[in-house]
Amino acid sequence: MLPTIRTDWLTAAIDKLATISDAPAPAVTRILFTPTELAGRAFIRQLARELGLAIREDALGNIFMRWEGAQPDLAAVATGSHIDAIPLSGKYDGVVGVIGALEAIHALQEMGFQPQRSLEVIMFTAEEPTRFGLGCLGSRALCGQLSAADLRQLRDKDGRDLDSVRQEAGYKGDLASVALPSGHYHAFVELHIEQGPRLERAGIALGVVSSIAAPATLRVLVAGEGGHAGAVLMPQRRDALLAAAEIALAVERIALESLSPNAVATTGLFQVLPGAVNSIPSQVKLEIDMRDTHLETRDGMVTAVQAAIHEITQRRNTTAEVQLLNADPPAVCGAEVVAAVNKAAEQLHLSHMPLVSRAYHDALFMAQICPTGMIFVPSKNGYSHRPEEYTSPEQIAHGVKTLALALAELSLSASQPVSISASQPVSESARQLMERLENQSVS
Numbered sequence: 001m002l003p004t005i006r007t008d009w010l011t012a013a014i015d016k017l018a019t020i021s022d023a024p025a026p027a028v029t030r031i032l033f034t035p036t037e038l039a040g041r042a043f044i045r046q047l048a049r050e051l052g053l054a055i056r057e058d059a060l061g062n063i064f065m066r067w068e069g070a071q072p073d074l075a076a077v078a079t080g081s082h083i084d085a086i087p088l089s090g091k092y093d094g095v096v097g098v099i100g101a102l103e104a105i106h107a108l109q110e111m112g113f114q115p116q117r118s119l120e121v122i123m124f125t126a127e128e129p130t131r132f133g134l135g136c137l138g139s140r141a142l143c144g145q146l147s148a149a150d151l152r153q154l155r156d157k158d159g160r161d162l163d164s165v166r167q168e169a170g171y172k173g174d175l176a177s178v179a180l181p182s183g184h185y186h187a188f189v190e191l192h193i194e195q196g197p198r199l200e201r202a203g204i205a206l207g208v209v210s211s212i213a214a215p216a217t218l219r220v221l222v223a224g225e226g227g228h229a230g231a232v233l234m235p236q237r238r239d240a241l242l243a244a245a246e247i248a249l250a251v252e253r254i255a256l257e258s259l260s261p262n263a264v265a266t267t268g269l270f271q272v273l274p275g276a277v278n279s280i281p282s283q284v285k286l287e288i289d290m291r292d293t294h295l296e297t298r299d300g301m302v303t304a305v306q307a308a309i310h311e312i313t314q315r316r317n318t319t320a321e322v323q324l325l326n327a328d329p330p331a332v333c334g335a336e337v338v339a340a341v342n343k344a345a346e347q348l349h350l351s352h353m354p355l356v357s358r359a360y361h362d363a364l365f366m367a368q369i370c371p372t373g374m375i376f377v378p379s380k381n382g383y384s385h386r387p388e389e390y391t392s393p394e395q396i397a398h399g400v401k402t403l404a405l406a407l408a409e410l411s412l413s414a415s416q417p418v419s420i421s422a423s424q425p426v427s428e429s430a431r432q433l434m435e436r437l438e439n440q441s442v443s
Ligand SMILES: [Zn+2]
Pocket: 082, 093, 094, 127, 192, 361
């Protein structure tokens, strides 16, 4: 028996949530713990109640909507995504993975399916970094990557701290209780719009994500010596911009030379001081984003960029302070989850292809505590984070059906959770990188 999706219901629910917005339609703005976002949460809880799901909310506002399985003591299978939306974005990013997951549960209920492991739909708090400057707040805290102390440090641009803001929103529990242990979930699978054009161009219904790339970000402050553009002769110069320019070129070369097809490196920020035409640049601030699906390649690029910074600044008689802003580990998807998604797509005769996810998703962090997978549905023109974002009701229904069957399969899985000890060296490596870079200043 195959699941039947209420396409009209799905469309109506997505459209209804889109009206809960701080921007005029078709744009959507829903920022963490604003009255609008809280209304969005109430809407999601209402949908979950209609399905008879048990609702739990943690101290950070992650919402867990649970369909109890016949063996409630076994680790549950989870799915879900987010409903917060950056200013003036669209109505599908994240939402498809929350409302779609609820509809997947409904379809399984209608089939008379009885899960063995419980199924949980998670609505994660603040996948978008809009308010507190850090994305995936809920999933990072849930997997133990952000401690209660880290969370208390966070301030929004008005200086309000996360701890007071979440308490005002009604989430008053102990922040230390948010983290869940490895093994708490048997598996996690997130349905999401692709946010890129690959599926649409290939005319394929579904992307089965094989791995999730993750960035490391370096901030570099290059210091030279300023001076009058007419007065200081060329041999005496210590031009910070010229050193920084060489660094930016080295970043490009290092990504190309890594020979990984997924390696990308970008110098996206380049600020020159004092920034006057008749003044030799004395200081430049650069921020460099490096990504790959493999930790070794990604960290190899970070190390190579550091070495290049050292060589260039020495040769140019300048100095550089290097700070590692973040180094989240990339994730390889769990084999059992990928197999369940592929099997579901085949049962449904839906075309599918393996894809690498290149954006941040809550799944990246869930991969630290359980085997994880993602299902992508096409995005029209690859548009996302803008009002033109669009995925047709039929395309969404394909993703929801596939999710339903994959959840069903995983909920019957008897196997013990696959060891994810790989996350240990991964976090270790990120920490080592941090330590190596901390207080480091190359001269
Ligand atoms: Zn998203």
